[in-house]
Amino acid sequence: MEKIPAHIGWSWVKQGFALFRKQPAEISTLFLAYMFLMLALGIIPVLGQMLPLILIPVFAMSFMQACAQIERGERVYPNLLLVGWRSPARNTLLKLGLLYLLVATLVVAASALADGGAFWKAMMGGGLSTMELESAAGSMRIAMLIAAALYVPAAMAFWYAAPLIMWQQMSLGKALFYSFFTVRRAGGAFLVYGLAWIVIAIVVPTVISMVITLLTGSFSAVFFILLPISILLTVIMYCSFYPTYTTVFGKPRRGSDSPPHSGDNPPV
Numbered sequence: 629m630e631k632i633p634a635h636i637g638w639s640w641v642k643q644g645f646a647l648f649r650k651q652p653a654e655i656s657t658l659f660l661a662y663m664f665l666m667l668a669l670g671i672i673p674v675l676g677q678m679l680p681l682i683l684i685p686v687f688a689m690s691f692m693q694a695c696a697q698i699e700r701g702e703r704v705y706p707n708l709l710l711v712g713w714r715s716p717a718r719n720t721l722l723k724l725g726l727l728y729l730l731v732a733t734l735v736v737a738a739s740a741l742a743d744g745g746a747f748w749k750a751m752m753g754g755g756l757s758t759m760e761l762e763s764a765a766g767s768m769r770i771a772m773l774i775a776a777a778l779y780v781p782a783a784m785a786f787w788y789a790a791p792l793i794m795w796q797q798m799s800l801g802k803a804l805f806y807s808f809f810t811v812r813r814a815g816g817a818f819l820v821y822g823l824a825w826i827v828i829a830i831v832v833p834t835v836i837s838m839v840i841t842l843l844t845g846s847f848s849a850v851f852f853i854l855l856p857i858s859i860l861l862t863v864i865m866y867c868s869f870y871p872t873y874t875t876v877f878g879k880p881r882r883g884s885d886s887p888p889h890s891g892d893n894p895p896v
Contacts, residue, residue: 631814685721
């Protein structure tokens, strides 16, 4: 794989906005259907906390497939939410989801060394009192930084894994391997990409909230306006995942799980 220039990371963000503009209502409807499904699953005792993580790879491919169809000028419908379930790669995607859950659990558990488990309790819905949160605030920040640092290598391995499994018919281990080293070689681009989204996620809501507060003086108005904006930014970020894949591995064939072109090898 040729080295990807760092500025391509910003291009991925712009391409995400461009894809969203082509079918904003359709891709937003797909996202809202996904969110409602996750909320419904959250009602299930115990499993409701685990299923959203386990199902991330399956549903992530719904948005990747939607972006591929938008790029080809095809209409996106909510039934794309099931595209991962209909794929022969479904079982491998579910195994990837189980690995997501395992890694996330281990990372948060390891962070307990810094704060005595306060971050773990918060993540697992243990319900900390206000006094406990205030007393553990400093150590929780350290625990979150530790968790983030430990999760970076896993995130590198997970980033391309789902599309490589579904679109390239790779095994779980092979997909994780190619994903990790591809992200590693495109590190500069991913750094720019990540920083760009951090700035967008912080600056845009902050500026909007300041303007609304100055104009209305109402915090309720800030909430009701920022909520849809936050949802739209999340949808656009999902759209930007697709160009990070096509830049390296090329556009997928028509169909959700078509094999790669004859003679094609993943560029690592």
